[in-house]
Amino acid sequence: MQVLPSDTATEAGSAFAELLADLNSDGWRADTAVDRLANAWSALAAGGWPLVGEAGPDGDAFSLLDVCELIEAWGGRALPVPFVPTVLVRRWTAGAAMPTEQPLSYTIPVGEGAAVVPYPTFPGTRILALRASGSTEAIEVPEGSPVDDFDLLMPVAAVAAPEITLTLDRVVDVCAASLAEAVGVAATALRRAVAHARQREQFGRPVGAFQAVKHRCANMHVDLEIARSLLTRLAQTGISRESRTAVTEGFERTRRVVEGCIQVHGGMGFTWETGLHLGLRHVVGLAALADHAMDGWLGGRDDVRTAARGR
Amino acid sequence: MTTSFGSPEARAFRERLRTWLAGNVPEAWRRAGGEDLTDDEVVEVRREWDRRLFAAGYAGVTWPVEFGGRGFGPVEEYVFYEECARAGAPEGLGRVGRLLAGPTLIAHGTDEQRARYLRPILSGEEIWCQGFSEPGAGSDLAAVRTRAGRDGAVYRVSGQKTWTSFAHYADWCLLLALTGPAELRHRNLSMLIVDMHAPGVTVRPIRQISGRSEFNEVFFDDVEVPVANRIGAEDDGWRVAMTVLTNERGMAEAANRYVDLMADSRQLLECAGHRPSRIGGDTLGGVEVYADRVEALRWQVMRAVEKSARGGDWFPSMAVLKLYWSELMQDMASAGLGLGCAEHASWWRRRYLESRATTIYSGTSEIQRNIIAERVLGLPK
Numbered sequence A: 001m002q003v004l005p006s007d008t009a010t011e012a013g014s015a016f017a018e019l020l021a022d023l024n025s026d027g028w029r030a031d032t033a034v035d036r037l038a039n040a041w042s043a044l045a046a047g048g049w050p051l052v053g054e055a056g057p058d059g060d061a062f063s064l065l066d067v068c069e070l071i072e073a074w075g076g077r078a079l080p081v082p083f084v085p086t087v088l089v090r091r092w093t094a095g096a097a098m099p100t101e102q103p104l105s106y107t108i109p110v111g112e113g114a115a116v117v118p119y120p121t122f123p124g125t126r127i128l129a130l131r132a133s134g135s136t137e138a139i140e141v142p143e144g145s146p147v148d149d150f151d152l153l154m155p156v157a158a159v160a161a162p163e164i165t166l167t168l169d170r171v172v173d174v175c176a177a178s179l180a181e182a183v184g185v186a187a188t189a190l191r192r193a194v195a196h197a198r199q200r201e202q203f204g205r206p207v208g209a210f211q212a213v214k215h216r217c218a219n220m221h222v223d224l225e226i227a228r229s230l231l232t233r234l235a236q237t238g239i240s241r242e243s244r245t246a247v248t249e250g251f252e253r254t255r256r257v258v259e260g261c262i263q264v265h266g267g268m269g270f271t272w273e274t275g276l277h278l279g280l281r282h283v284v285g286l287a288a289l290a291d292h293a294m295d296g297w298l299g300g301r302d303d304v305r306t307a308a309r310g311r
Numbered sequence B: 001m002t003t004s005f006g007s008p009e010a011r012a013f014r015e016r017l018r019t020w021l022a023g024n025v026p027e028a029w030r031r032a033g034g035e036d037l038t039d040d041e042v043v044e045v046r047r048e049w050d051r052r053l054f055a056a057g058y059a060g061v062t063w064p065v066e067f068g069g070r071g072f073g074p075v076e077e078y079v080f081y082e083e084c085a086r087a088g089a090p091e092g093l094g095r096v097g098r099l100l101a102g103p104t105l106i107a108h109g110t111d112e113q114r115a116r117y118l119r120p121i122l123s124g125e126e127i128w129c130q131g132f133s134e135p136g137a138g139s140d141l142a143a144v145r146t147r148a149g150r151d152g153a154v155y156r157v158s159g160q161k162t163w164t165s166f167a168h169y170a171d172w173c174l175l176l177a178l179t180g181p182a183e184l185r186h187r188n189l190s191m192l193i194v195d196m197h198a199p200g201v202t203v204r205p206i207r208q209i210s211g212r213s214e215f216n217e218v219f220f221d222d223v224e225v226p227v228a229n230r231i232g233a234e235d236d237g238w239r240v241a242m243t244v245l246t247n248e249r250g251m252a253e254a255a256n257r258y259v260d261l262m263a264d265s266r267q268l269l270e271c272a273g274h275r276p277s278r279i280g281g282d283t284l285g286g287v288e289v290y291a292d293r294v295e296a297l298r299w300q301v302m303r304a305v306e307k308s309a310r311g312g313d314w315f316p317s318m319a320v321l322k323l324y325w326s327e328l329m330q331d332m333a334s335a336g337l338g339l340g341c342a343e344h345a346s347w348w349r350r351r352y353l354e355s356r357a358t359t360i361y362s363g364t365s366e367i368q369r370n371i372i373a374e375r376v377l378g379l380p381k
């Protein structure tokens, strides 16, 4: 059983992280001009990065854990472009002869003929409704549909999409990819917290010299590590009714890391300008996306409620 | 002044106040806390609230009678804040004046200063802001670097303050500034009254992580402040600031938070009823414990208040209260977020984002724990 990403994936992850650092030097960015985002997308496509989840010409593909390694790098410097959905859809449809630069997204059923779609408004995105029959069909997000942009790095829209489904292996993919991205966000948050604690002085010393701050950062490190292990388990063993809580816990740990990063920044952390809220919103948004996927698979809200009560 | 919540005086005070609040809290505010009003309407409601408090004699509940107050003690003070919060009363713009500037002037001001400034604070005619924190002086407030250089009968003030609430409405700023040499820690600051309409004062809003702007940065560029506007002795501003910051500070906040948290715990139960799936199990997933935790806050405040009313020291209670409610608020907001109740999702998300500040302002949680460890328990520094 694979416990660590392959060497190839680790190397690819580092190379990807370097590209992302060039594209987006300041951590996460949401307030990026449309043409900048379009350029970023072109650079990703030119490097072939949207194809990382597909099988190569000789049939060998990255494992889910390997793909997660790349998605984690993405989470560290995420931009509001549908990189992760594109990777997933291409993995599911083996590319289906779509050009590398085609941005893609998909539908997560939330019951009553409705679906949640990540990145619904990124220019040129093809949204595939994943039908219960196994077929896929491109759908449009109707003009003027309300977009939930609480998560500024991953807006979502609710659309009408009857007869769609998400099979269990796809639910696992969505949850693992989302958790990997959240782990990437948390890793950046920890890095930023440590950098700030080393440099910010109060009482004549760096605040990182105070044990309270040290211990907080140490706890953040533990949370990040355990979240990675929960991700590894998820990518390797999938989800069952019983292990659903482990997925939730993984997201909670990544969220705690970002919360800790804000606390270490003091008042600065609470400003829009510092931008840590982008990471915080993103881990919340990613957790919600995974929750939708798991809810849908468990059979919708009412069933879940009955199941939960019946225990 | 009474020393017990159960006394006939305290009960009578509560009864009268309730009746008054029932007839005076604006209906539009009570319903939605001003959510559906425009910014201008909100400001008008808050100004009008200052005027109503004054007209009814509730503006300076704890101020001495000789300065236009009611001379009440901490018990009535707490009852006042709790009842106002329960009634959904607005927060007046005069808050910093009533809670901070007024008491500072009463404790350290000259007779002329008291005669000039106290009444307009009570009546709500003049609004104050607090100019303490700076970008470089947060937890370490004594590191204030806004400079007030003596130039004959005036100080020339230059520097930057941050997180200054009410600055864009304020007529006056209670400013902590550096008058002595930087090395003389705690003996180099002075407390000044600065005219916010004076040339050289610039106010710029800070955008918070929720997207709202309720605080400001204030820039002072060679602003002239008469020496007569100094409160207390030169270079004695740290002591002046400390009386303000320890003097029953945090009681109003704890009372408000208690009421907010009560509403949150009810909301949690309602949302958990809608969607128990996220938390699993056959119960409400544990959110029912929050009602008890919130009630514990109320009893904790009441114990602290009665102790203080009987002449005890308020200081050791302050950090306990602040830590308890701020962390409880964050826990409850996280719980609300985790319930995934579709109907209230955006409400919990905003609550969650805004609650991130509670462990930062008015002394971070780390600083509160240092205070408890070192100054309450006596552990070595």
Ligand SMILES: Cc1cc2nc3c(=O)[nH]c(=O)nc-3n(C[C@H](O)[C@H](O)[C@H](O)COP(=O)(O)OP(=O)(O)OC[C@H]3O[C@@H](n4cnc5c(N)ncnc54)[C@H](O)[C@@H]3O)c2cc1C
Pocket: A200, A202, A203, A207, A210, A211, A212, A213, A263, A264, A265, A266, A267, A268, A270, B130, B131, B132, B133, B135, B136, B137, B138, B139, B140, B162, B163, B164, B165, B215, B357, B360, B361, B362, B363, B364, B365, B366, B367, B370
């Ligand atoms: C929403 C909001 C409202 C505010 N309102 C006001 C206001 O009305 N008036 C006002 O004057 N100020 C206000 N502030 C400022 C607030 O008081 C400061 O942000 C706070 O004191 C922390 O200072 P800082 O931001 O500089 O963080 P820093 O002091 O730089 O702290 C950074 C981190 O280091 C930790 N740390 C610092 N020193 C120590 C230590 N000795 N031991 C252990 N850990 C330590 C902190 O806990 C924090 O985690 C407000 C801030 C916010 C966010």
